[in-house]
Amino acid sequence: MQLQPESRRVTDQPQPSRRDLLSRIGAVAGSSAMYLAMTSLGLAAESQYSGPITLDGDPKGASVLILGAGIAGMVAALELRKAGYTVTVLDYNARPGGRTWTIHGGDTYTELGGETQDCRFAEGLYLNPGPWRIPYHHRGMLDYCKRLGVALEPFIQVNHNAYLHAKNAFDGKPQRYRTVQADFHGAVSDLLAKAVNADTLDHTVSKDDRESLLASLRSFGGLNADYTYKTGPTASARRGYDKPPGGGMGAEPTDSVVTSASDVLKSGLWRALAIAQDYDYQTTLFQPTGGMDMIARAFAREIGDLIRPNTKVTAIRQTNQNVTATWTDPTTGEHGTTTADWCLCTIPLSILSQIDINVAAPMQDAINAVPYAPGMKIGLQFKRRFWEQDDAIYGGISYTDLPITQIAYPNSDYLHDGPGVLLGAYPFGPYAYEFTALPPAERIRKAVEWGAQIHPQYKAEFEHGIAIGWHRVPGALGCYGQWSTEARDKHYKNLCALDGRILLAGEHASYIPAWQEGALLSALDAITRLHARVMSP
Amino acid sequence: MSAVKLALKLAIALLLTPTLALAQQPDGSFSSPFRFGEPTGEAIYQNICAGCHMPDGRGATGAGAYPSLRQNPRLAATDYDIAIITRSQKAMPGFSRTLTERQIADVADYISKTFNTPLPESPK
Numbered sequence: 001m002q003l004q005p006e007s008r009r010v011t012d013q014p015q016p017s018r019r020d021l022l023s024r025i026g027a028v029a030g031s032s033a034m035y036l037a038m039t040s041l042g043l044a045a046e047s048q049y050s051g052p053i054t055l056d057g058d059p060k061g062a063s064v065l066i067l068g069a070g071i072a073g074m075v076a077a078l079e080l081r082k083a084g085y086t087v088t089v090l091d092y093n094a095r096p097g098g099r100t101w102t103i104h105g106g107d108t109y110t111e112l113g114g115e116t117q118d119c120r121f122a123e124g125l126y127l128n129p130g131p132w133r134i135p136y137h138h139r140g141m142l143d144y145c146k147r148l149g150v151a152l153e154p155f156i157q158v159n160h161n162a163y164l165h166a167k168n169a170f171d172g173k174p175q176r177y178r179t180v181q182a183d184f185h186g187a188v189s190d191l192l193a194k195a196v197n198a199d200t201l202d203h204t205v206s207k208d209d210r211e212s213l214l215a216s217l218r219s220f221g222g223l224n225a226d227y228t229y230k231t232g233p234t235a236s237a238r239r240g241y242d243k244p245p246g247g248g249m250g251a252e253p254t255d256s257v258v259t260s261a262s263d264v265l266k267s268g269l270w271r272a273l274a275i276a277q278d279y280d281y282q283t284t285l286f287q288p289t290g291g292m293d294m295i296a297r298a299f300a301r302e303i304g305d306l307i308r309p310n311t312k313v314t315a316i317r318q319t320n321q322n323v324t325a326t327w328t329d330p331t332t333g334e335h336g337t338t339t340a341d342w343c344l345c346t347i348p349l350s351i352l353s354q355i356d357i358n359v360a361a362p363m364q365d366a367i368n369a370v371p372y373a374p375g376m377k378i379g380l381q382f383k384r385r386f387w388e389q390d391d392a393i394y395g396g397i398s399y400t401d402l403p404i405t406q407i408a409y410p411n412s413d414y415l416h417d418g419p420g421v422l423l424g425a426y427p428f429g430p431y432a433y434e435f436t437a438l439p440p441a442e443r444i445r446k447a448v449e450w451g452a453q454i455h456p457q458y459k460a461e462f463e464h465g466i467a468i469g470w471h472r473v474p475g476a477l478g479c480y481g482q483w484s485t486e487a488r489d490k491h492y493k494n495l496c497a498l499d500g501r502i503l504l505a506g507e508h509a510s511y512i513p514a515w516q517e518g519a520l521l522s523a524l525d526a527i528t529r530l531h532a533r534v535m536s537p
Numbered sequence: 538m539s540a541v542k543l544a545l546k547l548a549i550a551l552l553l554t555p556t557l558a559l560a561q562q563p564d565g566s567f568s569s570p571f572r573f574g575e576p577t578g579e580a581i582y583q584n585i586c587a588g589c590h591m592p593d594g595r596g597a598t599g600a601g602a603y604p605s606l607r608q609n610p611r612l613a614a615t616d617y618d619i620a621i622i623t624r625s626q627k628a629m630p631g632f633s634r635t636l637t638e639r640q641i642a643d644v645a646d647y648i649s650k651t652f653n654t655p656l657p658e659s660p661k
Contacts, residue, residue: 112599112603312600347600349627349628350628353627353628354601354627355601370628371627371631372630374588403570430570430585430635431570433584437584437586437587437592446567472588473599475599475600477589477599477628
């Protein structure tokens with residue numbers, strides 16, 4: 001598939017366009033200077049991404065060896081070939097995409113340690129073990145999806161009818177997100193309004209602001225005219241009804257009963273309300289229709305011919321003239337070397353830190369400075385979509401303080417009969433380590449046992465599952481690079497800087513760790529600087 | 538009681554409420570999202586370290602490798618593994634925030650006793 005016309009670069013304009021000017025600034029000074037220039041031109045953006053990059057000038061057949069066929073490697077391969085470079089990509093996995101990966105029914109996966117799982121999901125059902133959502137401000141990812149024809153659909157982050165659950169709150173009975181949010185906002189507003197009316201805040205709030213504050217609390221908290229939050233039509237309009245309004249005879253609603261401020265605060269359930277306040281999780285988010293691997297497949301249609309799969313890099317050596325990667329093919333036992341003028345290495349630092357590479361100490365120290373975080377996801381197939389049919393939950397996420405941490409419902413194929421797959425666990429930190437150390441079947445058994453505390457239907461409806469612990473993924477050895485502030489201060493620039501003929505890219509070379517956008521932006525920045533170096537030797 | 542005093546009281550009550558539930562598993566696993574609750578070196582190793590170094594300590598190899606801990610001469614120096622578990626080493630995360638010093642000492646002891654002696658089944 002060819003890229004759509006709007007992505008083609010414009011080179012025949014008589015006057016330099018604003019974009020030309022920006023791309024020149026970018027080529028000479030790097031993307032941060034370009035961002036500053038954009039800001040001064042009134043284009044202050046939500047993203048470093050400023051549209052398709054232009055790598056002007058003839059690289060005269062210069063060759064680039066790209067290591068790794070994840071988002072960073074594939075974006076770089078696509079753009080460098082378009083700019084006239086000779087490109088070769090080596091990748092460890094049998095499939096392109098790296099952590100941009102989807103497991104479908106019929107797939108077989110063997111983790112480190114040798115346990116093999118056969119995915120038996122029904123046709124069309126899948127699990128994205130890695131990235132699964134794309135926020136609206138990840139403009140690079142969205143633009144490549146658009147240019148490559150990847151269909152997107154909404155990813156539901158907040159579902160007001162999903163559950164919030166804590167073992168020790170409300171006798172372990174899951175609460176609807178809607179009622180927790182209404183009661184929390186109501187309780188906090190009620191308390192603050194009482195403080196204002198008791199003149200407690202007179203030193204902090206001016207007389208002029210006082211009325212506005214009260215009005216805003218009434219609006220924010222769903223308070224009554226007397227600034228109280230209590231059972232009644234106003235609260236029910238937020239938290240829902242015991243008997244919702246209907247039509248015809250006996251259709252009048254019955255109010256639901258609000259939870260006391262003390263119970264709401266003690267429950268701790270308000271913690272989960274903050275998640276969707278974060279910039280990364282604000283509406284709108286997207287997901288590729290059919291699985292995140294649709295992005296990998298779309299890139300592979302463009303540059304799949306450049307990728308050598310099943311290729312394990314064991315050494316990377318540079319001279320004044322070129323860079324050579326030594327590799328083996330674990331599937332055939334074949335050994336070989338590949339040489340190019342330049343090397344863009346996108347191999348995760350969890351692996352690169354073990355590879356013999358002759359870079360100077362600053363880059364080597366940076367490569368060694370980043371621990372890799374755990375991460376674990378479990379996909380569970382059930383005989384029917386009971387969360388829709390019984391609980392009226394269509395997409396979105398339930399949160400719990402059980403080790404599974406969250407249950408995410410499929411954001412597509414609503415109201416379908418037949419089986420469905422949900423994300424039955426997605427913990428971080430200690431729980432992710434502990435899940436990963438278990439055999440896959442035991443991870444799944446525990447996820448079903450814990451999930452049944454929120455959805456009792458689990459026990460009758462569960463069919464089978466698949467469990468991916470990222471520290472056991474052979475091509476990744478971890479979920480993402482977990483930079484500390486201190487390590488970033490000391491090493492980040494050295495990680496990103498060109499060392500002789502070697503440049504690094506990937507989510508680890510970004511300030512958006514674990515997100516595809518970080519990998520994409522780091523790759524675009526790296527090849528922009530590489531191209532500037534090639535054009536002005 | 539004024540509203541502000543009530544709010545303060547609630548806040549204090551929340552701070553004092555133990556947020557970490559008691560371990561629900563007999564081996565102390567899955568007891569907290571912030572700290573590991575495993576009480577013994579063996580439980581710590583099998584529930585955390587084994588995720589990468591494998592239950593029998595033999596490590597694993599993919600695009601990169603997790604080193605085997607079996608008869609690993611570097612582990613003969615007891616301070617070596619304690620330092621790594623505490624501070625991190627290359628891609629291996631540090632555990633100073635999630636394990637107590639006692640837990641780290643216990644798991645280092647378990648590793649050296651279990652893996653750094655000749656394998657019972659190995660011909661000597």
